[in-house]
Amino acid sequence: MIPTRQEFLHIGPEGKVAFYLITFLSLAYMGWVFYRKSRFWMKGQPITWTPDYWKGIITYVLAQRKVAGSRPKSGAPMHLLIFYGFLAMFVATTLLAFASYGPIVGLPNFHRGTYYLVYETVFDLLGLLFIFGIVWAAGRRFLLIRRFGYPSPDQEGKLSRNRHNAITHERMDSVALFVLFMLGVTGYLLSAARISNNPQPWDWASVVAYPLAQFAPGLSNQAYVGIWWFHMIWVWGFFIMLPHMRLKHIVVATLTAAGAPEQKMGELQPISLEEVEKTGKIGVAEARDYSRWHLMSLDACMSCGRCTEVCPAYGVGKTLNPKQVVQDIHRAMVVDDSVPARISEEALWACTTCNACVEACPVLIRHVDLIVDARRNLVAEGKLSGTGAVMLRQVASTSNAWGAPANSREDWMKGLAVPLCREGGDFEYLFWVGCAGATDPGAVKTTKAVASLLKQAGVSFACLGKEEACTGDPARRMGDEFTFQDKAQANISVFQKYGVKKVVTACPHCLNTLQNEYGQFGSQMEVWHHTQLLGQLVSEGRLQPASPQPGKVTYHDPCYLARVNNISDAPRSLVGQESNHDSDKSLLAKSLTDPTPIEIFAEPQHKATKTLCCGAGGGRMWMEETPDQRPGNRRAEELLATGAKEVAVACPFCRIMLDASLKQVTQEEIRIVDLAEMLQEANKSK
Ligand code: SF4
Ligand code: SF4
Structure with a gap:
């Protein structure tokens, strides 16, 4: 006898007709609801890009990249168990359908022999992932509901400002979990019932259902058929409810990723x-x-x-x-x-x-x-009115977000013999200073430190001086797209005039715009953050690393450097700190080989890609803030909680915001310093 299983065991012709009809109707209903949703989507503007469908599906659906790194930590493995368990059930059902209906078009029924034994064992085990995941989710939700309760009707949509915003509880979520649980459990019950009712020598391959079947051997045909219909009710219920619950993300998030x-x-x-x-x-x-x-x-x-x-x-x-x-x-x-x-x-x-x-x-x-x-x-x-509107006018008229005249972009250079592009010499890097770097007194210290370190290390560089204009970043993020495009085009023509191939800048906002957005207007450049280039010079031995006292300095990761451009190793490398942040893909490997990474900075609670914003981006730095609603104050308090007496930064905007916030939240004298200045101090003293 060849191992296989009989489909529609004890289900008569009427039962089969009812099965096909209800399955068709429930699937058609699901499709109809999604079709109605898609009519709303189609009201929008046609997309202007060509999606890479498979890349999206592989990266975000199959590899679950966004979920794997999400918070809270207990949510990620739970979702992975449910997802991969569900995927296994989907694959198992699809294979079964191909095997069962293939013969209609002349294909062989491959659901037999060794294939069948492997199929039964593998999918019986994988189904457990699904049930474990559901139980985990239900337990987690139950504990949180017990602690925080369901939101009352007047709270719906108005989240309380606590961390449990991470899960909002709606009664339908419990229904969804129950439906999924029953889908998995009745699937096993059905397999066990089949084994009990119609035992075969190869049933051992069903490693979960076989032991279950031993609890009730010799099940009658009627009981088996009853369990079959009971399972099908949950399957049809799932199809019908899917588009109406959060579960609809199974379909819509897949389309979004694609x-x-x-x-x-x-x-x-x-x-x-x-x-x-x-x-x-x-x-x-x-x-x-x-x-x-x-x-x-x-x-x-x-x-x-x-x-x-x-x-x-x-x-x-x-x-x-x-x-x-x-x-x-x-x-x-x-x-x-x-x-x-x-x-x-x-x-x-x-x-x-x-x-x-x-x-x-x-x-x-x-x-x-x-x-x-x-x-x-x-x-x-x-x-838009007030100081935000003033900033936009300043960018448009003076090409400086602070409204300073073009000539003042060379003030910081006095006495430093900084090479200028217009002098005609060759250079490898354009040192892009930015509005803050040329205008704000704190940021000017960083600019001078970078220039002096580049010179000390023998890097060939030049500045644009008065030929540099604001990148347009604050204008673009405030919504003034055409002022941004004006500045971008003006800067790009200057880059072309001097044949700029590589840029180094101490401003993460400039870095983001030059690297990620100027390409839209034809610019092709390699853009480095100063901590990256200085880090390379340290690793080549051309500069000495900074050596602050461990634990006395904390480091604030700027959003546009760490989260947006994934640069959080380089700043730490300037003090010889090994990477130990969330975005480091080799973290596990490192922790296995070196369980005690060197920690120089007193790390705050939020760091690297999960850093907490200082409140400057999106043009907010130029807008009025109510003193008790400054995001920078919250960050300053977090940085102070590390016990450090010095805050290292790598962004002129963060420096301005945190400086103001630190003064507001503490009487203590806390020094704020850019990593370039820290490095300069170490290199002066050598
Ligand atoms: S947009 Fe919706 S799915 Fe995305 S994080 Fe916010 S609540 Fe969650
Ligand atoms: S402030 Fe940051 S987190 Fe809040 S909506 Fe804007 S980008 Fe998102």
């Missing part, structure tokens, strides 16, 4: 004058002005609250709540409403574009795109 743009985290998409002429609009006024992909991604939202939990603006009590932004735009999409009617301008302006929400979101929603697109329309409608 269609995702090849867009870096810190990159914003340009708008063209042609588009503006065609639509008569700048940015997004109504939900339908977003792209179809952005609208579809809103439906993938699971209300998990991770974005809100990490939002620095929300954390200090501002009206901005990124989860609410997503849900409000979703509502605007469904009822054809304008975005400002649903989201207050105050909330839109509160965003620092730190991208913490984007990094935390497991389903690839790009909150910063959504917010900046809405800001673009507010700026075009003249709805």
Whole structure:
């Protein structure tokens, strides 16, 4: 006898007809609900990119890249168990369908022999992952509900500002978990019932169902058929309920991953004058002005609250709540409403574009795109006033966010013999100083330190001086796209004039714009952060590392360096600290070989890609803040909690914000210093 199993055991012709009919109807219903959802997505603008479908599916669905690194930590393994268990069940059912219906088109039924034995063993075991994951999820949810309860109706959508925003509890979530649990358990029950009712010599291959069957041997045909229908009720229930619960992300998040743009985290998409002429609009006024992909991604939202939990603006009590932004735009999409009617301008302006929400979101929603697109329309409608509007005018008129004249960009160079591009000498690196680096007194210290270290190490470099203009970063993030494009084009023509191939800068915001956004206008350059280049010079022995007393200095990772551009090893390497942060893929390997990595910095709670924003980005540095709603104060308190007496930074914006916040939250004398200055001190004393 060849090992196999009989499909539709004891199910008569009427039963088969009923099975096919109900299965068809439940699947058709599911498809119809998703089709109705897709009609809302299709109200949006056609996408302007060609998605790499397989890359998206492999990276974000099959490899679960976003989930694997998500917080809270207990959520990731739980989701991985459920996902891979579910995937195994899906693959098992698909193989079975191919084997069963293949003969209709002349294919062999391969569900027999050794293949069948392996199939039974492997999928019986993998199904356990699914059930363990569901039990884990239910337990976790039960404990959190016991502690915090369900939100009352008036709390729905208005999250309390505690860390358990990471899970929001809705009664339907418990229903979803129960349906999934029953799907898995009744699947095993059905296998056990088949073995009990119709034993075969190869049943041992069903390593979970076989032992279960021993509890009730000799099951009657009627009992087996009853269990068969009972299992099918859960399968059909799952199909019908799927599009109405958070479980719909199984479908929508997969589509979102497949269609995702090849867009870096810190990159914003340009708008063209042609588009503006065609639509008569700048940015997004109504939900339908977003792209179809952005609208579809809103439906993938699971209300998990991770974005809100990490939002620095929300954390200090501002009206901005990124989860609410997503849900409000979703509502605007469904009822054809304008975005400002649903989201207050105050909330839109509160965003620092730190991208913490984007990094935390497991389903690839790009909150910063959504917010900046809405800001673009507010700026075009003249709805920005105050210091933010002054900054935009300054960028446009003086090419300096502080409004300083072009000549003043060379003030810091006095007495330093800094080479200038216009002098005509060869250079390898363009040292891009930036508005802050040339204007702000604290940042000027960093600029001088970088120039002196580059000279000391014999690096061939030159500066643009008065030929340098603001990159346009604050204008773009505030929503003034065309001022940004103006500055980008002016700078790119200067780069072309001097044949610039490599750039080094001490400003992560400039780095992000030059590296990730100037390419949209034809620029091709290698862009280095100063900590990367200085780190390389240290590793080559051309500079000595800094050697602060371990534990006396803390380091603040800038959002646009660590999270957005994944640079958090290089700053630490300047003090000889080994990488020990979250984004380091070799962390496990390192911890196995060296369980005690060298720690020089007193590390704060949030670091590397999970760093906490100082509040400067997105043009916020130029906008008024209520003193008790400064994101920088929260970060300053966290840095102080490390016990360090000195704060090392690697961004001029962070330096300005943290300097002000430290003065506000403590009477203690805390020194704030850029890593370049720290390195310069070490190299002077040698
Ligand atoms: S980018 Fe930062 S400030 Fe803006 S919504 Fe996201 S987490 Fe909040
Ligand atoms: S937007 Fe993303 S992170 Fe925020 S609640 Fe929705 S799924 Fe969660």
